[in-house]
Amino acid sequence: MASYAPAKGQGHVYILSKQAAAQVGLVDLATLSVAGSRPRTVAQSAWLLGPLHNPIPQDCYLAQITVPVEILQVYAASRGLTDTNTLFPSPAEDPMLKALLGLPWEEIKTASSLPGLPAFKRTLELPEYHPSFVKIAPAQIAFYRGTRILDTQDSIDGDSQGGIFVEIPDMVLYGSIQQARPLRFPSIEKLVEENGTVAFEAPVLIKHASLGHLPLYQKGVGVMPRGPGLFEVCELTVEHPGLELTGAGFIRGWTYRKQSNGVWAREARSSDCTCDNAIVHDQHISALHIAEDFLDEPEAFD
Structure with missing residues (x-):
């Protein structure tokens, strides 16, 4: 406080x-x-x-x-x-603060941690000016312990083809490219060609403010083959009520076609996401650029 x-x-x-x-x-x-x-x-x-x-x-x-x-x-x-x-309105008046206080909590791992009794802290430490203590936390607050999707799930909803998981650093989701770059992803294309769907999974949960009332979080991005030279780029989402990761799925994304010069170009299709929010899908592409850099030079992300 x-x-x-x-x-x-x-x-x-x-x-x-x-x-x-x-x-x-x-x-x-x-x-x-x-x-x-x-x-x-x-x-x-x-x-x-x-x-x-x-x-x-x-x-x-x-x-x-x-x-x-x-x-x-x-x-x-x-x-x-x-x-x-x-100057510091309470969460009841300030929906931005309420959304920030609703971010997933992360486990405190120290030498003195007690086995079987995990403790957590806020992912984002904010000074609070109003009491926020609750005796029993609601399901939409995630207490994240680093669980990976394959630790609890055999497959991802929305992916009928199967494929591989690629673990990525959180910078892939949190970062952004500094300037516009051509949509060239040769390393990612190679992974898709060899394995089918590629799910890039980060070791974090990202809460979108619009989903604050649900235990749903972004955990990565996915690239699914939709035909020769055709790729769907979508969000990898998990369900994480309380302590447990209970589900994973791909949210419908946007489709891109590889041109003769190797650059991907947006190709709208009836099966695409209908949110019409370019900012959201541009962030998915930004994540792919960083993922491509990570695949080419993983040591640079250490």
Whole structure:
């Protein structure tokens, strides 16, 4: 739990130039709003600066104001900022925070761990300003112990052909390519040709906010052969209520055809996913680019 209490002494306010900060990277987080709710991005009129590989450039700073804390407290109160909740809304008001607190928990593995009595911590450690203790956790909270699909399942729903699993680092799912690249995947094509469907499985569970009410998680991506030079790229999803991985399946994806120059091109088919969300399927392609790099040079991911 985190909290704020009145203090005495000197307070500091830094004024930054939006124009200079924009050269580094500046995002207005207050635009990330959800109708009928009050996420902290809106409550704080928040901005995000970065990505930063070094300290904030000096030309971003316009001023530093140093005054007694009492003056800042009076100033905040005059604008209705009287308690923690005004800047840090509870999960009941903030669906973004609720989604982040709903991420899978990961097992704590130490030399002092007790056999048969696993302990877990949040995957993302967030300071909390409101009690969130529950005596019995609901099924949609996953306590993940590194279980692989083949540890509990003989096959994957949605794959009638069978194939192989390829274990990949979590960077394949969490990472993103820095610039657009031609869709060339010779190493992946070779795996598909030799084995049929290829399921790239990561050692993590990824929770999509839209599925927060269900115990469903992304665990990888899949590539399925759909004919000569034709490939379906889809999401590998698992069902993981509580402690157990109880199911696995492929979510319908988008289809791509290999052109004469070796580059894949989107070829819409009636059997494709109908979500019409290019961002989701572009992320699958981004994961394939990183998976291709991993197959070519696995030691670079150590």
